Amino acid sequence: MSAVSTPEASADRPQGRPQGHPQRWLILGVICLAQLTVLLDNTVLNVAIPSLTEELDASTSDIQWMINAYSLVQSGLLLTAGSAADRYGRKKLLVAGLALFGIGSLVAGLADSTGQLIAARAGMGVGGALLLTTTLAVVMQVFTPDEHAKAIGIWAAVNALGFAIGPLVGGFMLNHFWWGAIFLINLPVAALGLVAVVALVPESKNPQGDRPDLLGALLSTVGMSSLVFAIISGPGHGWTSGRVLAGAGVAVVVLAAFAYWESRIPHPMLDMHFFRNRRFTGAVAGLVLIIFGMGGALFLLTQHLQFVLGYGPLEAGLRTAPLALSVVLLNFTGLSAKWTARLGAPLSIALGMVFLSGGLVSLATLASDGYAGTLLGLLLIGVGCAIANPAMAHTLMSAIPPEKAGVGAGVNGTLAEFGNGLGVAVLGAVLGSRFAWVSVPAALAAAGSAAERRDVVSAFSSGLEASQLVGAAAVLAGGLLAAVLLRRAERTAA
Numbered sequence: 079m080s081a082v083s084t085p086e087a088s089a090d091r092p093q094g095r096p097q098g099h100p101q102r103w104l105i106l107g108v109i110c111l112a113q114l115t116v117l118l119d120n121t122v123l124n125v126a127i128p129s130l131t132e133e134l135d136a137s138t139s140d141i142q143w144m145i146n147a148y149s150l151v152q153s154g155l156l157l158t159a160g161s162a163a164d165r166y167g168r169k170k171l172l173v174a175g176l177a178l179f180g181i182g183s184l185v186a187g188l189a190d191s192t193g194q195l196i197a198a199r200a201g202m203g204v205g206g207a208l209l210l211t212t213t214l215a216v217v218m219q220v221f222t223p224d225e226h227a228k229a230i231g232i233w234a235a236v237n238a239l240g241f242a243i244g245p246l247v248g249g250f251m252l253n254h255f256w257w258g259a260i261f262l263i264n265l266p267v268a269a270l271g272l273v274a275v276v277a278l279v280p281e282s283k284n285p286q287g288d289r290p291d292l293l294g295a296l297l298s299t300v301g302m303s304s305l306v307f308a309i310i311s312g313p314g315h316g317w318t319s320g321r322v323l324a325g326a327g328v329a330v331v332v333l334a335a336f337a338y339w340e341s342r343i344p345h346p347m348l349d350m351h352f353f354r355n356r357r358f359t360g361a362v363a364g365l366v367l368i369i370f371g372m373g374g375a376l377f378l379l380t381q382h383l384q385f386v387l388g389y390g391p392l393e394a395g396l397r398t399a400p401l402a403l404s405v406v407l408l409n410f411t412g413l414s415a416k417w418t419a420r421l422g423a424p425l426s427i428a429l430g431m432v433f434l435s436g437g438l439v440s441l442a443t444l445a446s447d448g449y450a451g452t453l454l455g456l457l458l459i460g461v462g463c464a465i466a467n468p469a470m471a472h473t474l475m476s477a478i479p480p481e482k483a484g485v486g487a488g489v490n491g492t493l494a495e496f497g498n499g500l501g502v503a504v505l506g507a508v509l510g511s512r513f514a515w516v517s518v519p520a521a522l523a524a525a526g527s528a529a530e531r532r533d534v535v536s537a538f539s540s541g542l543e544a545s546q547l548v549g550a551a552a553v554l555a556g557g558l559l560a561a562v563l564l565r566r567a568e569r570t571a572a
Contacts, residue, residue: 099220101278106217106229108274110236112176113213115267116206117240118247119148119183122260125248125391128384129257130195131520139311140192142506145377146306147196149499151203152210153492154299157347158291160211160488167283168212168219168484172275175208180268187261198261210491215484218475219282226475227418231409231468238405238463246399249392291347297336298347302496305329306503348489356570358477360563364427365470365490366497367556368434371549372459374501375438378509382445382542383452386535400453404460405467414464423469424564430466431557433458435550442546446539466557473564505545512541 099105123145130136130144163171182202189195214233221229251259308325315321340346352358376398383394408414418426437458444451471490478486521538525531 099280102220102225105220105278105280106232108271108278109213109217110233111267112172112209112271112275113233113236114240114243115176115179115264115271116209117237118244118267119179119202119206119261119264122244122248122251122263125244125380125395126252126257126260127381129252129391130192133257134192134195136192138506138510140196142502143196144192144199145502146303146499148199148203148206149495149502150303150306151200151299152206153302153495153499155204155207155295156211156488156491156495157298157485158295158488159207160215160482160484160486160491161291161345161347163208163212163215163484163487164284164482167281168216169275169279169281171208172212172216172279173272175205175212176268176272176275178202178205179209180265180272181205183261183264183268187258189258207491210495211484211487213487214471214490215487216279216282220280227415227468227472228412230471230475231412231415234467234471235406235409235464237467238402238409238460240402243402244395246392246395249390249395252391291340291343291345294336294340294343294347297332297339298492301329301332301336302499304332306499347485352477352489355477356563356567357473360424360427360560360567361470361474361477362493363563364431364466364556364560365474365493366500367552367559368431368463368466368470369494369497370501370504370556371434371438371553372463372501373498374505374549375441375459375546377502378505378542378545379441379445379452382441382539386446386539386542387449387452397449397452398456401456401460401463404457405464408461408464409468414468417465418469418472422568423473424561424568426469427466427473427564428557428561430462430464430469431553431560432462434462434466435554435557437462438546438550438553442543442550446543470560501549505549508545508548509538509541512544513538 127141130141134140136144159171159175179202182198182205186195186198186202189198214230217229217233218226247263248260251263304325308322308329311319311322311325337350340348341350353362379398380394383389383397384391389397421429437455437460440451440455440458445455474490475486478489521534522531525534
């Protein structure tokens with residue numbers, strides 16, 4: 079998410095062109111390739127969960143930290159990376175992000191323990207933060223304001239495409255190679271993106287931009303890490319245990335300190351006054367909860383397809399593709415943008431969240447009977463995301479000052495990453511409260527008879543159903559809240 083062109087931008091950025099940059103559509107393709115690099119990593123890892131569980135003897139908590147180590151480091155650094163991109167150059171940080179992400183992928187692919195892989199994932203989060211803050215910021219610099227909605231729609235469609243390609247690529251790699259190949263596949267994509275960015279993307283920056291807020295980055299990273307640590311630890315150690323209470327206490331104190339610090343310093347990563355803007359708060363509420371439901375649901379869905387329905391990694395990947403492909407179809411054809419223009423942002427967001435919530439309910443109640451219920455849920459989720467995501471990104475963009483292009487992208491990315499990490503943690507915790515075993519393969523291995531194995535699968539399915547219903551309720555509440563806040567903001571503005 080970013081804002082429109084800033085007048086202080088460098089001379090390298092095209093200005094005064096009514097049609098935008100002459101190569102803006104080619105640049106959009108390059109930007110989307112860089113974005114795809116980050117998205118592939120997350121979705122590929124979801125498909126690899128069973129392989130990692132068996133080959134690295136990883137527990138459910140280990141798997142969650144493999145996902146959350148990346149997400150939380152990234153979300154903690156996004157605002158700082160965005161501020162630095164505004165000041166020092168968005169192209170420079172985009173190049174640096176691709177390089178760091180490629181190096182981190184190499185280290186992750188060669189890891190031989192869960193600890194090493196978690197550490198490598200955290201390192202990849204640094205490169206991912208640089209990428210996510212600069213991709214959409216650059217797009218918003220080279221397109222004119224009347225093209226922003228269409229450009230955002232295509233950018234959002236590529237995000238969904240990552241969910242489609244990731245499981246397919248991951249399943250193919252796991253069928254033919256060892257699990258480390260799922261990270262090494264990032265290397266050629268990152269290299270191609272690096273060459274294309276250097277050759278095509280124009281530099282843009284605000285030389286009078288704010289200084290990076292390093293203390294704010296530290297506080298936000300520590301606070302969110304502590305919060306998710308408490309949630310992950312709850313099912314295994316008890317919600318009233320010292321470990322969980324200490325983690326929650328640290329999260330409350332550190333995040334409160336972050337809010338206080340950001341409200342007092344002259345150059346904050348996140349201007350707390352933004353939260354007085356109902357358009358901003360409405361978009362924030364919707365974005366966090368839609369990613370919460372979708373990220374957590376996909377984390378659980380891949381396990382459901384493989385452990386409950388018995389599909390292999392590649393088959394599971396193929397069967398998740400309809401979700402992303404429906405988003406790509408609706409956004410690339412411009413249908414979602416037309417619906418948003420006709421309905422308005424509040425109604426579009428509410429309608430999209432209703433579709434998404436209905437998809438999660440379908441996954442919870444119908445998926446255990448076979449793939450038909452799963453397919454229905456995936457299509458509903460895809461339609462909901464195609465309608466709601468671009469509308470929320472555009473709404474959030476319009477609430478950020480134009481000179482905060484990188485910071486605006488950082489806000490969007492932070493909310494998305496935090497929502498995804500929190501969704502995996504919370505829905506994973508709900509699953510853990512209903513499914514007492516460390517992992518499904520371990521429980522099946524310990525089962526002494528076919529009846530006991532059926533009991534394991536049944537208990538796991540019950541936990542998945544409860545988790546998906548929690549996600550559906552959160553998404554529906556987020557859609558209604560966002561719609562109400564945005565409608566009030568429009569009436570106030572009128």
